Amino acid sequence: xxxxxxxxxxxxxxxxxxxxxxxxxxxxxxxxxxxxxxxxxxxxxxxxxxxxxxxxxxxxxxxxxxxxxxxxxxxxxxxxxxxxxxxxxxxxx
Numbered sequence: 902x903x904x905x906x907x908x909x910x911x912x913x914x915x916x917x918x919x920x921x922x923x924x925x926x927x928x929x930x931x932x933x934x935x936x937x938x939x940x941x942x943x944x945x946x947x948x949x950x951x952x953x954x955x956x957x958x959x960x961x962x963x964x965x966x967x968x969x970x971x972x973x974x975x976x977x978x979x980x981x982x983x984x985x986x987x988x989x990x991x992x993x994x
Contacts (some may be wrong), residue, residue: 908928910933918937920937923939923950938960953969
């Protein structure tokens with residue numbers, strides 16, 4: 902169901918925060934401009950990158966450097982349970 906909904910997103914600027922192995926970022930990059938942020942460098946080394954998207958190794962600090970209203974869609978798939986600064990994250994996104 903989620904993949905069907907994500908496939909409906911096209912021509913959008915998307916932030917995939919906590920992108921893990923980049924499966925979602927790679928899928929969305931087929932028809933969108935995607936920025937993926939992941940704090941675990943080892944996961945990024947193993948990322949799926951068949952489609953073109955920008956990858957940053959970082960955490961919530963990277964979000965603070967982005968301009969407000971920079972993205973049409975923000976994806977945080979299986980992330981929130983790992984984020985210590987949840988209030989800060991929600992304020993920023």
